Amino acid sequence: MVDGNPGESPTEVKLDKSEFVKEESRQLRGTIASELAEGELDHFTKDNAGLLKHHGLYQQDNRDARGQKNEDGSRKGKAFMFMVRTRIPGGRVPGESLLAHLDLCDRYGNETLRITSRQGLQLHGVIKQNLQQAIREINQTQLTTFGACGDIERNVMCCPAPVRHSSVHDQLQATAADIAEELKPRTTAYAEIWLEDDQGNRENVSEFTPVDEPIYGSRYLPRKFKTGVALPEDNCVDILTYDLGLLGVVEQGELRGYNVFVGGGQGVTPSAAKTFPTIAQKMSFVDVADAVPVARAIVEVFRDHGNRSDRKTARLKYLLANWGIERFRSTVEEYLGRPMSDPHPADVTGVEDHLGWHSQGDGREYLGVYIENGRIKDDEGVRSKSALRKIVATYGMSTRMTAQQNVLLCDIEPSWKSEIDAILADHGIIPGEQRSQIRRLAMACPALPTCGLSITESERVMPGILDGLEAELSACGLDDEQITIHMTGCPNGCARPYSPDIGLVGKTAGKYTLFLGGNTLGNRLAFNFQDLVPLEEIVPTLSPVLTYYRDERDDGESFGDFCDRKGRDDLVSRLDRGGDGE
Numbered sequence: 310m311v312d313g314n315p316g317e318s319p320t321e322v323k324l325d326k327s328e329f330v331k332e333e334s335r336q337l338r339g340t341i342a343s344e345l346a347e348g349e350l351d352h353f354t355k356d357n358a359g360l361l362k363h364h365g366l367y368q369q370d371n372r373d374a375r376g377q378k379n380e381d382g383s384r385k386g387k388a389f390m391f392m393v394r395t396r397i398p399g400g401r402v403p404g405e406s407l408l409a410h411l412d413l414c415d416r417y418g419n420e421t422l423r424i425t426s427r428q429g430l431q432l433h434g435v436i437k438q439n440l441q442q443a444i445r446e447i448n449q450t451q452l453t454t455f456g457a458c459g460d461i462e463r464n465v466m467c468c469p470a471p472v473r474h475s476s477v478h479d480q481l482q483a484t485a486a487d488i489a490e491e492l493k494p495r496t497t498a499y500a501e502i503w504l505e506d507d508q509g510n511r512e513n514v515s516e517f518t519p520v521d522e523p524i525y526g527s528r529y530l531p532r533k534f535k536t537g538v539a540l541p542e543d544n545c546v547d548i549l550t551y552d553l554g555l556l557g558v559v560e561q562g563e564l565r566g567y568n569v570f571v572g573g574g575q576g577v578t579p580s581a582a583k584t585f586p587t588i589a590q591k592m593s594f595v596d597v598a599d600a601v602p603v604a605r606a607i608v609e610v611f612r613d614h615g616n617r618s619d620r621k622t623a624r625l626k627y628l629l630a631n632w633g634i635e636r637f638r639s640t641v642e643e644y645l646g647r648p649m650s651d652p653h654p655a656d657v658t659g660v661e662d663h664l665g666w667h668s669q670g671d672g673r674e675y676l677g678v679y680i681e682n683g684r685i686k687d688d689e690g691v692r693s694k695s696a697l698r699k700i701v702a703t704y705g706m707s708t709r710m711t712a713q714q715n716v717l718l719c720d721i722e723p724s725w726k727s728e729i730d731a732i733l734a735d736h737g738i739i740p741g742e743q744r745s746q747i748r749r750l751a752m753a754c755p756a757l758p759t760c761g762l763s764i765t766e767s768e769r770v771m772p773g774i775l776d777g778l779e780a781e782l783s784a785c786g787l788d789d790e791q792i793t794i795h796m797t798g799c800p801n802g803c804a805r806p807y808s809p810d811i812g813l814v815g816k817t818a819g820k821y822t823l824f825l826g827g828n829t830l831g832n833r834l835a836f837n838f839q840d841l842v843p844l845e846e847i848v849p850t851l852s853p854v855l856t857y858y859r860d861e862r863d864d865g866e867s868f869g870d871f872c873d874r875k876g877r878d879d880l881v882s883r884l885d886r887g888g889d890g891e
């Protein structure tokens with residue numbers, strides 16, 4: 310290990326400005342508290358906005374309102390608002406916490422609650438004066454926004470299925486919870502700024518008393534760090550797209566340990582050709598008891614050797630690319646203080662979406678409820694917010710969020726089933742298992758109007774794209790094919806668009822890069838099939854490829870495998886010939 314304070318690399322040269330902001334922030338305080346108290350100010354200054362991410366907050370502005378004018382013709386200022394993200398290890402949300410979030414989105418947000426692609430919950434459209442109350446109320450439900458964003462360990466994901474046929478799923482959840490606990494920052498800034506003690510008093514925010522921050526030091530990590538835990542037959546949380554993935558190895562019904570995958574990542578910066586998406590590499594096998602120390606050692610290696618001079622190439626995947634897996638592994642072993650075993654042959658083999666009714670194995674059942682784009686809301690036709698409110702308030706069950714942005718209602722007595730089905734039907738919710746395969750697995754990031762980085766629409770146009778693709782698949786007789794489509798409004802890739810069968814990434818206004826050749830398992834990168842595809846041309850562009858797939862696929866071959874086998878040039882030539890099915 311290097312000498313000196315955690316986070317101080319012996320070889321660093323010119324630090325990125327954000328490193329100074331973190332270092333001088335008094336353990337993530339900055340001047341957030343004083344700016345929060347300034348009632349006149351509807352936003353935070355830039356450095357504080359960066360620090361706020363560690364507290365689970367993104368400062369945004371209503372993109373739909375940009376450019377609007379006042380009555381006198383002058384341009385209106387930005388309509389600032391905040392996204393408030395709750396960190397939920399393993400996606401486990403007590404029923405009362407879900408009810409509280411549903412109330413909060415009505416009182417302080419835009420009346421929608423969004424399940425994130427990483428099993429968190431997001432309020433959108435919260436104005437500055439309501440931030441503190443919203444955060445306090447979230448914390449009163451035993452959850453927190455602290456650590457949901459920022460240069461630290463983000464939400465630790467885990468397969469959320471409440472399966473009790475054996476202890477394996479509960480053990481995976483325990484590992485995820487233990488990693489989240491070990492890797493949470495120790496600073497007391499969050500409590501001081503946002504929370505009250507039992508007597509309703511805020512702690513003194515003007516007196517800074519540093520605490521030991523043994524993992525993160527004064528600069529925290531060079532960039533965000535993401536972790537997921539899954540089983541080979543069910544990679545529902547997409548672990549190979551994260552910095553750290555733990556794949557449970559089960560033998561004779563017992564969890565033996567984990568294969569450790571490192572260096573996955575989806576984000577790309579358009580202006581930086583040196584950035585790229587990757588799939589995580591298999592590094593080692595560890596016992597269950599070693600999962601937490603190994604996760605910590607990996608984070609510490611990243612802390613000390615990640616690139617702190619260029620945030621665009623700071624993620625762990627770039628360190629892996631520079632070092633190679635062998636050097637990385639031996640450095641992790643050095644930090645761990647002992648060697649790790651070579652990887653077990655186990656690999657990802659399947660993905661479940663957990664929709665519909667399932668036995669838990671303990672006499673009770675769980676129900677996966679499909680939520681389009683993870684957006685819980687009341688529309689004219691579909692009122693998922695009211696339905697969930699009524700069901701959870703009536704039965705008091707616990708809930709879990711999936712990585713495909715759906716809700717699992719857990720611990721259901723068989724005698725409740727028919728009433729729950731009736732409530733969902735009354736609120737216009739079609740059972741997930743009756744949805745088309747492509748819709749069940751589809752995912753889109755929020756993009757416009759809330760995300761400051763979005764270049765194109767994503768969530769708002771995805772339902773229309775799915776309508777078109779469902780019609781095409783039906784015409785081809787391919788309705789039952791498991792085809793995954795993920796869409797984002799910019800190359801940052803929040804909805805993981807670089808590894809599914811079909812990926813759509815916003816490139817410029819109204820136009821997308823279309824990726825093909827990934828797969829549902831999430832263990833292969835897709836290739837750039839067509840660039841600058843206008844929104845209205847997405848379905849017509851895919852149509853001849855789907856026809857080609859129908860006509861020339863091998864037995865049992867998936868769409869992604871077919872595209873990967875044929876390759877870009879062959880598929881493009883098919884496109885040029887108009888997809889005539891020759």
Ligand code: SF4
Pocket residue numbers: 754755756757760761762763764767797798799800801802803804
């Ligand atoms: Fe925003 Fe881009 Fe992430 Fe979508 S992928 S939420 S547009 S940063």
